[in-house]
Amino acid sequence: MTLEWIGDVILLVVLLPVVVYLLRGVLGAATSIVPSVGRIAAAAHAGSADLDAVPLLLTTQDEVVKTIQSAANYGGSLDVILDDAEGA
Amino acid sequence: MPAAGVVMIIAVVLIVATIVVYLLATIVALRKITAGLDDAIGAVGEIIAKSEPVAPVVADINANLDAGVDLLEGLLVKKAGLIEAVGLIDGLYPSAAAAGLRNFPESKTVKAPRIAEVYTRGTLTLARLGREAPIAAASPNGPALRNAAYGSSAARTLYPDGRELHAAALPRSPVIGTDSPVQYDPSEEVGGPRRQMPATSSPERS
Numbered sequence: 001m002t003l004e005w006i007g008d009v010i011l012l013v014v015l016l017p018v019v020v021y022l023l024r025g026v027l028g029a030a031t032s033i034v035p036s037v038g039r040i041a042a043a044a045h046a047g048s049a050d051l052d053a054v055p056l057l058l059t060t061q062d063e064v065v066k067t068i069q070s071a072a073n074y075g076g077s078l079d080v081i082l083d084d085a086e087g088a
Numbered sequence: 089m090p091a092a093g094v095v096m097i098i099a100v101v102l103i104v105a106t107i108v109v110y111l112l113a114t115i116v117a118l119r120k121i122t123a124g125l126d127d128a129i130g131a132v133g134e135i136i137a138k139s140e141p142v143a144p145v146v147a148d149i150n151a152n153l154d155a156g157v158d159l160l161e162g163l164l165v166k167k168a169g170l171i172e173a174v175g176l177i178d179g180l181y182p183s184a185a186a187a188g189l190r191n192f193p194e195s196k197t198v199k200a201p202r203i204a205e206v207y208t209r210g211t212l213t214l215a216r217l218g219r220e221a222p223i224a225a226a227s228p229n230g231p232a233l234r235n236a237a238y239g240s241s242a243a244r245t246l247y248p249d250g251r252e253l254h255a256a257a258l259p260r261s262p263v264i265g266t267d268s269p270v271q272y273d274p275s276e277e278v279g280g281p282r283r284q285m286p287a288t289s290s291p292e293r294s
Contacts, residue, residue: 061152075159
């Protein structure tokens, strides 16, 4: 009988607090992850929205090609018109 | 049943109930995490899909810009010479000469002529493009020079028979006032054709 009472005391005084402590730790960790995941999702959506302007790179690419072609034409004309530097 | 057994059963039930409560709360939190990660993964997938063509386009843009840099550097050095090219660059963009020209590593050791200390950027550009004013070419340490003979001779070659400065006879400015040879009467001429047209040339007045 005494041993049963000792077991009851151990269950209530030792085992129950340990279980509560461990489970609260797990729950706290899981709960703290939720807002972080929310911020990650928001950042990913914002990053995806920022990349909506990527197709404009194609316009930039075309404009760069045209600009370099114009510079090449202008440089070719200058090469014909102007004398070279001495020793060049 | 002895009292100790009842207490033990109550203790076990209490422990199990505690475990259930906490595990249910943990499951709810984990479900929220899963939903959030699914949302984030979807957005990350969009980022990957949208950024996929960026690399080749940027590489193509860089290749074209590299070609442009090679072209302009080569043309500048060919036409102005390495030393004056460095001086011109340093004049337009102060301290830029220290970086040198990409295709001319020796340009980093060139002492840039002090072209910009005397002339403005526009003058520098015109002077370097046109070669009629080889400013600061003789001595980078002294005052800027202009070779007048060389500068004018280049332009003179465009007019081998002599450059016409102005027409042989230009119309003179009209003489106005009460004693002018051509009098204007507003009461007669307003609204009607002019009685006498103004002189178009000056031979009769000269």
